Amino acid sequence: MKKERLSSWRCRSTLSLLLACAALIALPAKGAPPPQQTNAKEELLSLPGEIGRSGGRLVISLRAEPKTLNPLTAADAPSREVIGAMQADLVHINRATQLTEPALAKSWKISDDGLQYTLTLRQGLRFSDGHPLDADDVLFTFHVYLDESIRAPQRDLLIVGGKPITVRKVDAQTLVFQFAKPYGVEERLFDGLAILPRHLLEKPYQEGKLGQLWTTSTPPSEWAGLGPFRLKEYVAGQKLVLERNPYYWKTDAKGNRLPYLDELVFLFVPSADAQVLRFQSGETDIITRLGAENFSVLERQQRGHTMTDAGPGLEYNFLFFNLNDLGEKSSADLARKQKWFRDVRFRQAISAAIDRDAIVRLVYQGRGSALWGPVTPGNHRWLDASIPHPPRSVERARTLLEQAGFSWSATPNGESTLMDSDRKPVEFSVLTSSSNADRTKMATLIQDDLKQLGMHVQVVPLEFRSLIDRVTQTKEYDACILGLASFDADPNSDLNVWLSSGGTHLWNPSQLHPATAWEAEIDRLMEQQLATPGYEQRKKLYDRVQEILAENQPMIFLASPDILVGAKNSIANFHPSVLEPYALWNVEQLYFRNSAENASR
Amino acid sequence: MTQRRKFTRWLIVMVALHGIIAAAGFFAPYDPVEQDRERPYFPPVHIHMMDTQGHFHLRPVFYPLRLRAGSFDQHEEDTATTVPLKFFQRGAAYRLLGFVPSHLHLFGATGARVYLLGSDAYGRDQLSRILYGGQVSLLAGLLGATVTLFLGALIGMAAGYFGGWRDELLMRIAELFLALPWLYLLFALRAFLPLAVSPLEAFLLVVIVIGMVGWARPARLVRGVVLSVKERDFVRAARGFGASDVYLLRRHILPETASVLLTQAAILVPQFVLAEMTLSFLGLGVPEPMSSWGNLLAALQQYNVLVSYWWMYLPALAIVPFFLGYLSLASALQQRTRPYKIEEKSSWSPS
Numbered sequence: 001m002k003k004e005r006l007s008s009w010r011c012r013s014t015l016s017l018l019l020a021c022a023a024l025i026a027l028p029a030k031g032a033p034p035p036q037q038t039n040a041k042e043e044l045l046s047l048p049g050e051i052g053r054s055g056g057r058l059v060i061s062l063r064a065e066p067k068t069l070n071p072l073t074a075a076d077a078p079s080r081e082v083i084g085a086m087q088a089d090l091v092h093i094n095r096a097t098q099l100t101e102p103a104l105a106k107s108w109k110i111s112d113d114g115l116q117y118t119l120t121l122r123q124g125l126r127f128s129d130g131h132p133l134d135a136d137d138v139l140f141t142f143h144v145y146l147d148e149s150i151r152a153p154q155r156d157l158l159i160v161g162g163k164p165i166t167v168r169k170v171d172a173q174t175l176v177f178q179f180a181k182p183y184g185v186e187e188r189l190f191d192g193l194a195i196l197p198r199h200l201l202e203k204p205y206q207e208g209k210l211g212q213l214w215t216t217s218t219p220p221s222e223w224a225g226l227g228p229f230r231l232k233e234y235v236a237g238q239k240l241v242l243e244r245n246p247y248y249w250k251t252d253a254k255g256n257r258l259p260y261l262d263e264l265v266f267l268f269v270p271s272a273d274a275q276v277l278r279f280q281s282g283e284t285d286i287i288t289r290l291g292a293e294n295f296s297v298l299e300r301q302q303r304g305h306t307m308t309d310a311g312p313g314l315e316y317n318f319l320f321f322n323l324n325d326l327g328e329k330s331s332a333d334l335a336r337k338q339k340w341f342r343d344v345r346f347r348q349a350i351s352a353a354i355d356r357d358a359i360v361r362l363v364y365q366g367r368g369s370a371l372w373g374p375v376t377p378g379n380h381r382w383l384d385a386s387i388p389h390p391p392r393s394v395e396r397a398r399t400l401l402e403q404a405g406f407s408w409s410a411t412p413n414g415e416s417t418l419m420d421s422d423r424k425p426v427e428f429s430v431l432t433s434s435s436n437a438d439r440t441k442m443a444t445l446i447q448d449d450l451k452q453l454g455m456h457v458q459v460v461p462l463e464f465r466s467l468i469d470r471v472t473q474t475k476e477y478d479a480c481i482l483g484l485a486s487f488d489a490d491p492n493s494d495l496n497v498w499l500s501s502g503g504t505h506l507w508n509p510s511q512l513h514p515a516t517a518w519e520a521e522i523d524r525l526m527e528q529q530l531a532t533p534g535y536e537q538r539k540k541l542y543d544r545v546q547e548i549l550a551e552n553q554p555m556i557f558l559a560s561p562d563i564l565v566g567a568k569n570s571i572a573n574f575h576p577s578v579l580e581p582y583a584l585w586n587v588e589q590l591y592f593r594n595s596a597e598n599a600s601r
Numbered sequence: 602m603t604q605r606r607k608f609t610r611w612l613i614v615m616v617a618l619h620g621i622i623a624a625a626g627f628f629a630p631y632d633p634v635e636q637d638r639e640r641p642y643f644p645p646v647h648i649h650m651m652d653t654q655g656h657f658h659l660r661p662v663f664y665p666l667r668l669r670a671g672s673f674d675q676h677e678e679d680t681a682t683t684v685p686l687k688f689f690q691r692g693a694a695y696r697l698l699g700f701v702p703s704h705l706h707l708f709g710a711t712g713a714r715v716y717l718l719g720s721d722a723y724g725r726d727q728l729s730r731i732l733y734g735g736q737v738s739l740l741a742g743l744l745g746a747t748v749t750l751f752l753g754a755l756i757g758m759a760a761g762y763f764g765g766w767r768d769e770l771l772m773r774i775a776e777l778f779l780a781l782p783w784l785y786l787l788f789a790l791r792a793f794l795p796l797a798v799s800p801l802e803a804f805l806l807v808v809i810v811i812g813m814v815g816w817a818r819p820a821r822l823v824r825g826v827v828l829s830v831k832e833r834d835f836v837r838a839a840r841g842f843g844a845s846d847v848y849l850l851r852r853h854i855l856p857e858t859a860s861v862l863l864t865q866a867a868i869l870v871p872q873f874v875l876a877e878m879t880l881s882f883l884g885l886g887v888p889e890p891m892s893s894w895g896n897l898l899a900a901l902q903q904y905n906v907l908v909s910y911w912w913m914y915l916p917a918l919a920i921v922p923f924f925l926g927y928l929s930l931a932s933a934l935q936q937r938t939r940p941y942k943i944e945e946k947s948s949w950s951p952s
Contacts, residue, residue: 272904277904358638460796476796477796
């Protein structure tokens with residue numbers, strides 16, 4: 001069925017491609033006067049909120065250079081952030097309310113059996129080069145996402161019940177998406193799936209060059225998107241300059257076409273401290289992903305900027321042990337330690353002994369929250385409120401260790417050392433990323449906490465890449481502290497972490513069969529919630545996952561930092577969210593209150 | 602005479618400074634790894650003889666600091682409670698010079714923690730950490746210098762005394778070592794070792810690396826001295842009487858190199874202390890929670906610490922008297938012993 005549809009699409013598409021070329025010749029994109037007033041044929045989206053003034057150039061620093069501008073191959077956070085400002089999706093998750101809203105699709109309908117989604121596109125929309133958008137572009141986009149040879153990271157999300165979803169065009173404005181099984185995520189699926197311009201990409205796709213297309217060296221004329229900004233200039237190693245997309249499909253409440261800003265500039269500033277300095281000197285207008293300490297430095301030196309604590313985000317930091325089954329390859333030393341790590345009472349004891357409040361206070365200066373599960377307080381829709389928050393208790397930890405066969409012996413210098421059942425001292429090392437001062441600090445606090453249990457912990461700061469290599473490839477480590485930040489509040493964004501076959505199932509990644517009964521149960525629950533429509537039902541299943549995790553402690557959850565951002569006082573409509581891209585989610589609505597101040601730069 | 606006095610004066614100063622570091626347990630009010638999680642980044646307390654009411658106290662007093670309400674890093678003095686500074690106070694257990702168990706501290710306070718030099722990110726006493734950190738840094742410098750001088754003397758004497766192809770070979774190796782990028786060598790060495798090394802292993806590694814790398818310069822100096830000494834009359838005479846090579850080296854040549862070696866030692870120790878600090882600063886020295894001067898300064902790598910907490914710079918000041926002492930000692934030694942008297946005596950020094 002699917003094949004048939006796609007091939008028929010291809011026939012039709014050749015014809016429409018010819019038509020599109022004709023249209024292009026007749027109406028050169030660059031020369032066409034950009035529509036400033038909304039005309040009757042265009043179905044634009046009107047946003048509520050403060051009415052701004054046009055003009056200005058917003059500068060923001062990016063911690064690394066984006067690797068690509070191609071949504072099909074972008075996997076790194078900087079690329080995703082940049083592409084987010086240049087592309088648009090059919091249905092969008094509002095980063096403030098965390099609910100879906102219409103985007104390129106003005107409406108959608110889900111059939112009663114949950115297998116068929118009918119989306120209606122807005123009329124009269126155009127890409128940033130002036131070329132009109134229609135259902136064929138959407139067909140092309142999903143065809144490319146689903147093409148195995150492209151290896152788009154989004155592909156996994158489009159496989160439901162083992163089968164790829166199929167897309168059918170009803171008319172120029174209407175599309176039908178067919179699922180093999182009901183899909184729990186429902187219309188949230190469409191968020192972040194950028195709709196691609198068929199008129200630019202079809203030829204390279206047929207030549208098999210799509211993966212290499214739209215790199216950072218692409219000239220702006222070969223690039224088009226549906227986002228608020230379009231490519232203007234890329235200076236390698238320095239900056240990416242985006243300009244206002246005159247064809248953008250959103251207006252403010254008064255009908256003025258958005259975005260307000262003329263230019264959006266991303267500067268590549270690799271270190272967090274250097275970003276703070278740039279912001280302090282006024283070179284950048286907005287700063288995101290701030291650490292608590294730098295946040296209070298900036299807060300103290302008020303220089304025409306406002307610092308905002310947007311509240312708890314989705315990042316969760318945790319300690320985990322090496323639970324990999326290494327078999328023959330395992331060293332005797334690690335095998336001995338893994339006997340402790342595999343004992344759930346040992347992990348529970350460590351969790352009980354960790355002073356999470358101290359972590360929040362000393363590492364995040366109080367701008368964060370202690371965690372007992374993977375869902376942070378920032379994600380109130382999915383947080384299982386019934387998970388217990390036991391206060392720190394060294395006594396409980398000692399009882400648990402005693403039950404697990406551990407004992408204490410006094411060393412000559414008066415300290416007591418924890419011994420395992422073979423009378424060997426309990427010693428292990430904890431890896432942290434040397435570039436992340438926060439996690440190294442957590443490790444030092446935990447080291448001191450566990451000393452009170454008689455454990456000798458060594459903190460080993462490692463360069464991030466070699467740390468990831470050790471955890472996921474060579475598996476030569478005892479324990480490690482890491483953090484993960486979900487890009488969406490929905491549990492599916494962490495599917496790769498909780499499924500035992502997932503690559504980010506850090507304590508024992510990419511298993512062929514779940515190693516323990518509780519991992520098997522999590523697998524089952526996660527797959528079940530994926531196929532269950534309706535929030536309440538899914539919430540119940542995900543709550544159970546959180547309970548199993550809290551009980552078995554494969555990850556000992558520590559703390560979650562608040563999302564800390566800052567902006568110049570002259571920037572209006574600034575409402576940072578706790579979801580990525582934090583301060584830029586409503587970039588089309590940001591504007592400078594005083595255009596004179598900005599023009600002086 | 603004045604030279605001698607200058608030398609003696611510096612020697613006394615240095616012995617006293619090292620004594621304080623060696624007996625860190627007594628002079629430090631707290632255990633250097635003890636955290637006080639309620640008091641991170643507390644600034645140094647002010648010691649008063651006069652309290653806010655204008656009363657004079659024979660015993661120095663201070664007001665404990667507390668966080669200003671609603672802030673994380675603004676502090677104010679709690680003038681309601683006056684805490685006297687007590688001397689010869691019982692406190693945390695330690696071992697004097699590593700052997701004698703004791704509880705006695707030079708000073709302390711009951712009821713509040715006294716941070717003379719402030720506290721770090723974990724509320725650990727900065728003064729105690731500087732004193733204990735000095736033990737690691739100075740010992741690494743001293744041991745490193747010992748290893749270096751031993752190697753340098755051995756190789757320098759062998760090269761100078763035996764001459765010929767052995768001299769050539771050893772001196773080319775020495776040049777190779779002088780040209781070695783030792784920091785990268787250490788990075789490479791560290792990569793070969795197991796992931797987690799105990800503090801003692803890390804310390805020994807640092808000492809060995811410092812010692813192994815530095816021997817070339819003293820070896821060349823010693824060789825120069827040996828080259829001239831071995832041709833002098835008393836050495837020739839001893840050889841004429843049938844003295845063996847080992848006897849000649851030990852009895853007649855080694856004593857002549859003593860002044861060079863001593864001066865080198867006084868120059869090398871501070872240099873190696875600095876080397877240890879560099880390594881610890883880069884995270885290759887002793888691991889947390891142990892302190893060393895380089896470790897303590899590593900906190901300054903963070904911008905917010907750099908601009909917010911001035912007392913975190915203090916470990917850098919601690920090294921100043923030591924460096925001054927060692928270098929003055931070296932110059933006094935040089936003047937007193939006149940290391941180049943050999944050249945004056947032998948009219949025909951070898952080319």
